[in-house]
Amino acid sequence: MNPALLGLITIVLGVGGCIGYFWLSNLLLDTVIFPPRGPNAGRNINRANAIRPWLFLAPALLALGLYLAYPVVATFWLSLNDRVAGGGSEFVGLDNYVQMFGESKFREAILNNMMWLVVVPAASTAFGLIAAQLTDRISWGNIAKSLIFMPMAISFVGASVIWKLIYDARPPGTDQIGVLNALWVAFGGEPQQWLTIPGWNNLLLMIVLIWIQTGFAMVILGAALRGIPEETVEAAIVDGASPWTIFFRIKVPQIMPTIVVVWTTITLVVLKVFDIVLAMTNGQWETQVLANYMYDKLFRSFDWGVGSAAAMIIMLLVSPILIWNVYSANKEMR
Structure with missing residues (x-):
């Protein structure tokens, strides 16, 4: 079937199904x-009104239970079991976790994830804040914002392909198509396989995600900066404060809650980083991260027990930040 026609049918059936569900459920509630x-009569009306909100929530709760709660429970159960001959499974308790923590690749993935968590959120937030401040002060600021935000429209795999070309290396004596090696050779160096150099390769992978997330941070922090009352800035100018003092002592403290939200949101992205590492190094040369480790175990080694255990570790790392973000958002709305 033509994809456009299939999409149209899906929309019609989806919207029609929602309208039909809410109409029929309210009809049954109020008449049957x-x-x-x-x-x-009065008690029935009160009961119907008490139940009515749950009719609207029921589809969402069903979807969350089916696509979120059930996979979590199933993954946890798989992490406590191991495959046996014949296609069955055997309960092994925490053996999969013990095996996982004993593997050098898992320890490498944990260490690399910690490095990503330190560098990427800090750099993306800092660059986004600087870009938000500077673009508000130039006449062509909107064009600059569009250019900085543009990487957000590119998929992680697409961005990885672009940066892999930037890091590309050709044999010595030939023209370098990789920008980094072209500059390196122009200054007298030899072409380097940058993505194979331990330590440096992790930093070069992080640059890709920083490049993508800076635009997101700039947009959110730019809106926060524009929300600062002009009176506080004008008062600081009258008191003789320098631009640096105004920025760091007046503006930044007032938008600190937004900075923290941006920081934690990027942190969630970092904890789940997968595409960039897979497309650029495939976890080789000491660049393994947790999501890639989980993928290797689940879909390459078919070790469902250890792979599920890795998935649970990722969920445990992500959950506190998610809970804190929800708590902060609710606190801001009060």
Whole structure:
């Protein structure tokens, strides 16, 4: 079937199904289950009104239970089991976790993830804040913002391909198509396989995600900067404060909650980073991260027990930040 026609049919059926569900469920509630007539009419109306919000929430709760809660429970159960001959499984308790923590690749992935967590959120937030401040002060600021934000429209795999070309290396004596090696050779160096150099290769992979996330940080922090009352800035100028003092002592403290939200949001992205490492190094040369480790175990080694255990570790790392973000958002709305 033509994809456009299939999409149109999906939209029609989806919207029609939602309208039909809400119409039919309210009809049944008001006319069959709790009819507003007879001696209990008032009580039936109150009961129907108490249940009605759950009718609207039911599809979302069902979807969350089916696509979120059930996979978590199933993954946890798989992490406590191991495959046996014949296609069955055997309960092994925490053996998969013990095996996982004993593997050097897992320890490498944990260490690399910690490095990513330190560098990427800090750099992306800092560059985004600087870009937000500077682009508000130039006449062509909107064009600059569009250029900085543009990488957000590129998939992680697409960005990885672009940067892999930038890091590309050709044999000595030939033209270098990689920008980094072209500059390196122009200054008298020899072409380097940058993505194979331990330590440096992790930093070069991080640059790709920083390049993508800086635009996101700039947009959010730019909106926060524009929300700062002009009176506080004008008062600081009257008192003789320098631009640096105004920025770091007046503006940054007032948008600190937004900075923290941006920081934690990027942290969630970092904890789940997968595409960039897979497309550029495939976890080789000491660049393994948790998501790639999980992928290797699940879909290459078919070790469902250890792979599921790795998935649970990622979920445990992500959950506190998610909970804190939700708590902060609710606190801001009060």
